[in-house]
Amino acid sequence: MIRLLLLAIFAFLIYAMVSAILRIFRRGQGLNPPSPAEKSDAGEEMVKDPECGTYLPRSDALKETIAGHPQFFCSTACRDAYRSRSK
DSSP states (O other): HHHHHHHHHHHHHHHHHHHHHHHHHHTTTOOOOOTTTEEETTOOOOOETTOOOEEEGGGGGGGEETEEEEESSSSSHHHHHHHHHOO
16 A cells, blocks of 8 residues: 555656646747736736726726726726716
């Protein structure tokens, strides 16, 4: 039983090393697609909905320019409520 456990651990370590080496080679050859412009290594920028206060990723938000300022909303309902309230 101990031999089987040691064999499983050894097989996992070999798998982890091979996949890490392959990942390095793929990255060096440019096989991984570049990240979108709004995403960085730290993640995606979060924006706050001015109507309900919800934070959400910028790419998921509805963007609306109101009074010359860009605003980001979590839903059309929040966007419409903000528009009606700001008039």
